[in-house]
Structure formats: C-alpha cells, structure tokens
C-alpha cells in the first residue's frame with residue numbers, strides 16, 4: 001500500500017517535472033520581404049529584430065525535428081527553446097532570412113509545397129537552392145504538392161476518394177523532399193492551417209506530426225493531438241512586446257479539452273471547454289474579429305469559452321492566455337516577465353449553403 005502511494009506520488013512529481021521541462025515554441029513565417037503581401041510577410045528589419053531578441057535573451061533555437069523528438073520522447077528541453085519555420089519555400093527566405101540565420105547559427109525548417117519548386121515557379125526556390133539552404137542549417141519537410149485547401153472536396157468526391165487524394169498530396173510531397181534533400185522527417189504543415197477532426201486523425205494515422213497556424217506554445221500532448229500550434233508572424237504581428245510574450249509562452253496545463261466540431265455550415269458560437277490545472281486561476285480569450293469571448297469558470301478547474309457573437313465565415317480562433325503566477329514562473333530558467341500560458345483553438349465556418357468561402 002505504502003509502495004502504491006509512493007509510486008503515485010513519484011509519478012505525480014515526474015509528470016509535474018515533465019510539465020515544467022517539456023515545452024517549446026514554434027514560429028511560423030512565410031515571406032521575409034517588404035515587397036510581398038502584408039498578410040504573409042515580415043520585413044527584413046523586423047525579422048532581424050526578432051532573431052536578435054532570441055539571441056540576446058537566453059533562448060535556444062533548435063531544428064523543429066529535434067524539438068519534436070525531445071518532446072515526444074520526454075527528453076529534456078531547455079526552457080525558452082524555439083523552432084523557426086518557413087512555409088512555401090519562397091526565394092526571400094534564401095535572400096533575406098538565411099544569411100542572418102546562418103550568422104546567428106540558428107537552424108530552421110522549411111515546409112515545401114513541392115510542385116512549386118518542381119515547376120520552377122517564379123518566387124519559389126529551386127531544389128538547388130533548397131539543398132544549399134540545407135548546408136546552411138535548414139531541414140526540409142512537406143507541405144503537400146500543390147498547396148490545396150485540403151478540406152475542400154472535388155465535385156462528386158466521396159470521403160474515400162477525398163482521403164486518397166489528400167494522402168497522395170502529403171505522401172508524394174514527403175517522398176519528393178526525401179529524393180531531393182535526403183530529409184524524411186514526417187513533419188507536415190497543413191496548407192492554410194486548415195484541418196478538421198477526420199483529417200487530423202488521418203494525418204496522425206499516416207505517421208506525420210501535423211502543424212497548424214493557430215497560436216500557442218507546444219508540448220507532447222499537443223504534438224500527439226495532430227495539429228500542433230505555431231505562432232504565425234506577419235506585418236500585423238510585428239510588435240516586439242507581443243513577440244516577447246509569444247516566444248516566452250508556455251502551453252496551458254490542460255489535462256482535457258472538450259470542443260464542439262471545428263467546421264460549421266451555419267451561424268454558430270462554438271463551445272470550448274478546457275479542464276485546466278490548479279495553477280491557472282483565470283483565462284482571457286479573444287475571438288477573431290470580435291474581441292473578448294465569454295469565459296465561465298466552473299468548479300473543478302473547468303473553463304467554458306464561447307464567442308459573444310456568431311463566428312464569421314472563414315477561419316476563426318479562440319485565442320486564450322493566462323498569466324503565469326510569479327511563484328510558478330520561478331520554476332523556469334528564462335528570466336523574461338511576464339509570462340503567459342497560451343493556447344488557441346480554430347473554427348472554420350463555410351457559407352450557409354455549405355459552399356466554401358473564397359480565400360482572401
């Protein structure tokens with residue numbers, strides 16, 4: 001009996017320690033340029049400021065594959081570990097980002113939509129460029145062949161045919177990356193950060209660690225969830241205080257989550273219920289385009305989150321943060337203050353007739 005109690009206690013302490021150790025933050029960029037669309041670009045000056053901030057404030061920059069491996073295998077991860085990722089393989093990554101990253105010895109990960117590289121499409125890297133970047137510290141991963149909206153079925157396509165097509169997009173791109181670079185990491189970034197429960201389940205089944213574009217720090221459970229968070233950066237998200245809060249954020253200590261379906265065909269205020277550990281006393285949530293969400297704290301550490309108004313057509317997020325109490329922050333080596341637990345959940349609302357919204 002005493003043995004059992006000791007075992008439970010040790011397990012509890014171990015999981016508390018794992019909770020403290022096992023986290024990281026993944027940054028997502030597209031373009032580093034002043035001449036590309038604001039929604040997918042940061043300027044070279046802002047990018048440099050952000051990278052120097054990491055260098056000067058005790059952060060550790062790892063390749064994403066290393067962060068994933070350490071989190072999944074419960075190996076130690078230093079507090080303040082960050083992975084830098086770029087989607088789509090644009091030439092400005094080679095011209096604007098890579099020289100700085102190489103100088104700082106920061107590794108990075110490129111998610112490549114391989115058709116654009118194969119077709120030598122204007123603005124995209126060539127395979128020679130990609131291999132050169134690999135020599136400079138990049139690793140390569142898949143982002144489908146042709147960057148489709150994976151949830152959008154073709155006319156007359158049933159679920160089986162849809163999943164076969166999606167799997168072909170993902171597996172063939174992974175094979176292409178491997179042929180051209182030798183990298184076969186089984187990391188996958190969903191185009192547009194779009195997925196539903198079925199797709200997320202399949203991507204896991206097919207052996208990939210999926211990444212979305214919803215904000216938040218990452219841990220083992222979120223990697224295993226099938227659509228791990230990344231913080232997207234663009235012109236609208238260039239503020240340095242905000243950058244500091246994001247890169248120093250921690251995953252919400254969240255034993256369970258209960259969410260309504262991701263995809264809606266009608267007006268909806270989806271409900272999200274999070275069961276959170278004791279140290280989370282308050283939760284502040286915002287809804288895309290709306291401002292604050294209603295957050296109801298119930299007994300047992302349950303927080304119910306719901307938008308005040310219907311979510312808009314397109315992609316929306318409930319973006320939730322909670323300040324880390326000073327006494328809890330002392331457990332971490334990074335000395336930046338204040339720190340936040342950070343988590344977000346994505347919803348997708350189609351047009352009311354079930355058709356898909358145009359991509360802006």
Ligand SMILES: [Zn+2]
Nearest residue numbers: 087088191192
């Ligand atoms: Zn993309």
